[in-house]
Amino acid sequence: MSSITEYFSGLFTGIRSLMGGMSVTWKELWTKKVTQQYPENRDTLVISDRFRAELVMPHDENNEHACTSCGICQLNCPNGTINITSEMIETAEGKKKKILSKYSWDLGMCTFCNLCVITCPSDAIKFNNTFENAVFTRSKLIQTLNKEGSKLREKKKETLAPKGE
Ligand code: SF4
Numbered sequence: 039m040s041s042i043t044e045y046f047s048g049l050f051t052g053i054r055s056l057m058g059g060m061s062v063t064w065k066e067l068w069t070k071k072v073t074q075q076y077p078e079n080r081d082t083l084v085i086s087d088r089f090r091a092e093l094v095m096p097h098d099e100n101n102e103h104a105c106t107s108c109g110i111c112q113l114n115c116p117n118g119t120i121n122i123t124s125e126m127i128e129t130a131e132g133k134k135k136k137i138l139s140k141y142s143w144d145l146g147m148c149t150f151c152n153l154c155v156i157t158c159p160s161d162a163i164k165f166n167n168t169f170e171n172a173v174f175t176r177s178k179l180i181q182t183l184n185k186e187g188s189k190l191r192e193k194k195k196e197t198l199a200p201k202g203e
């Protein structure tokens with residue numbers, strides 16, 4: 039092959055390659071964009087309900103929760119993220135009862151494995167998806183999940199229908 043033929047062959051190969059690349063660029067220019075600008079999009083941002091961001095203990099309008107302070111979640115946590123403090127009290131009927139004093143959870147240690155939630159027999163804890171939890175001090179990541187003055191929700195006694203009805 040003469041040097042002139044080689045020159046033009048190389049030139050056309052280069053142009054064809056360039057056109058191939060430019061066609062991809064041109065196509066992408068008109069494709070719907072999925073990348074979002076955060077935090078500018080904060081008002082419209084949708085985080086999946088299944089996203090595990092923060093462990094919480096739901097309380098009802100009477101400031102009551104469902105945690106019996108059994109410690110199962112603490113035992114199942116693989117890395118000591120949960121620390122439960124409880125105390126024994128005597129009920130009006132004179133029975134001893136364990137109640138929750140403090141439910142401590144360290145967001146900085148948590149691996150978000152969800153073992154604590156799925157092993158809780160009372161459905162007392164769950165993960166929410168509020169993900170903006172950045173702080174400047176690690177100690178601020180340790181949270182108390184039971185609210186001030188809260189107590190265990192009493193289970194409603196089921197009313198049994200008299201036999202024969
Ligand atoms: S959150 Fe559930 S598993 Fe953990 S101590 Fe309370 S009741 Fe027990």
Ligand code: SF4
Nearest residue numbers: 115148149151152154
């Ligand atoms: S999600 Fe896993 S690591 Fe985090 S507190 Fe629960 S059991 Fe522990």
